[in-house]
Each structure stands twice: as structure tokens, then as C-alpha cells.
Amino acid sequence: MGHGDYSSIRRTARASSMGYFTKPKEEIFKQRSINNAMSPFGVGIRESRDSEEHPNSLAIIIALDVTGSMGSVPHYLVKEGLPHIVEHIINAGILDPQILFLGIGDHVVDSAPLQVGQFESSDELLDKWLTDVYLEGGGGGNEGESYMLAWYFAAKHTSIDCLEKRNKKGFLFTIGDEPVLDSISQHNLNEIMGKGQYEKFMSNELYDKASQKYHAYHLHIKETASGSRQEVINGWKQMLSDHAIIVDQRNQVADIIAKIVSASVESDQPAQSDTAPEKPQKPIMML
Secondary structure (H helix, E strand, O other), X not given: OOOOOOOHHHHHHHHHHHOOOOOOHHHHOOOOOOOHHHOOOOOOOEEEOOOOOOOOOEEEEEEEEOOHHHOHXXXXXXXXXXXXXXXXXXXXXXXOEXXXXXXXXXXXXXXXXXXXXXXXXXXXXXXXXXXXXXXXXXXXXXXXXXXXXXXXXXXXXXXXXXXXXXXXXXXXXXXXXXXEOOEEOHHHHHHHHOOOOOOOXXXXXXXXXXXXXXXXXXXXXXXXXXXXXXXXXXXXXXXXXXXXXXXXXXXXXXXXXXXXXXXXXXOOOOOOOOOOOOOOOOOOOOO
């Protein structure tokens, strides 16, 4: 996947016509169950590939918590956050970003704990996969969400040319306000992915596996009741160290993602904070 270009002019016109700037999230995110195209059951490999159009692809995964307290993050992204991310990255000289959206819930209680898009480059297809996410609004009282499913999918079910051809890791961002559940069983993986998942995984093990292919960050949203708990913040810091980014407000997410990718891609070293200096600007692709 990853065909097509990104045009800020075209995207702004379409967003206006679709009502992204004015409609409530229920009118934009119309899925009332998982979109069949985003079902992970039986899915093989999601690919981020180079092409004549995009010779230096960079794989970026954005995994969105779609439980009740976090449904406003996808809404913010479709209104203004996603264009900021893509335009900032392209203006920094990274001309071929390919973004895949995941939806993350709670594998213990939710009907759709993992939703899977495709790696895309065009403004139209990025909006399509983002707005096709089912905002289940679930989650449970089990003190965590299944962010490890993003790490599992990235490690086991993606193939990315930036790593395989150029030895450059992609980027993976999970976004949420809860702790990560400790583990996922073989039984749960078979239910979600289809038969052939042969073992139980601990969450920290899956994070390590994903980190072999991606610079993997968690953006912990502090502004909710759960997100403000110090023990939750401490748990993420202990697990991920400086790859756990504590975000005061959800509308800071786009700027943080854009700066981390832009600041760290040339050296292939992860950025140490969300305030890394920006690189000289280059013009974004227009129509």
C-alpha cells in the first residue's frame, strides 16, 4: 500500500466538505461495529513499501485507544491533528511517510480490541482509515487496556522497506490513558487474529519485539481521571523509560508525534523529548 500523494490544499477542501471541522464525532465516526476491512482475524502482513512514487518510505503506526475516555483523540486527529503530523514531517524533508492506524481496546471485555488499517500516503486514504475506526467506547474495570496488541501486530504482522532495505526503523505510537495489561493468552490471540498464534506473551516481551523494528513510544494522556493517577504514570516510566511521553492535554499529541519523527529520522536514533529542535523547512507537496 502507500500509493498516492498528500496535498494540504486538497485535504482542507475535503475536510470542509465532509464537516470534519464542525460535526460531532458521532457523525464523523459512523461505524457501529468493526469495519470488516479493519478486522485483524486471519490478516496476513501489512506492508509499507517503496515505489517509484515513494522511493524512501517511512513506516509510522498510530495506535488509538478507542475506549470510552479516549474517543476524543481520533476526533481531534481528523479535525486538525493528522494534517499537522503529515505536513510537519514532509516539511522536515521526510517526503514519503506511510501511516497505518490501529484501534486498540480491551481484549478481556471488548468485541473489537484490535482494528487494523493499511499503510497509506495519500490524504484521502489516510482520512478513510482514520474515520473507519470503530469507537467502541468499551474498556473494563480490569485496570488496563490492550496496548500490547499494537506491539504484537507491529512485530508479527508488518513488513517495512525502511528497515528491510535501509536498516531504518519505523515509528510506533500508542496513545491512551490507562496502564497496559500484563499479558495476552494464546486463546485470546487466536480469538482476535485467527488460529495459529502459538503462545502466551507478556506485554514487556511484545514491546521488546516491536522495538526491534520500530522506535516504539507510548503517549500517556494525563488529563483524564485515570491518566492523572501517579501510579499509572510511574508504571509507564518504569516500563518504557524515556519512550513513555507524558502528555498534559490530548491536543498536544500531533505536535509530539511530528517532532519525534522529524527530529530523529536522519540519525535513526530515538528523540529524547517532545521538544527537539525542528529542522529547516522544505515545501510540502501541493496540487
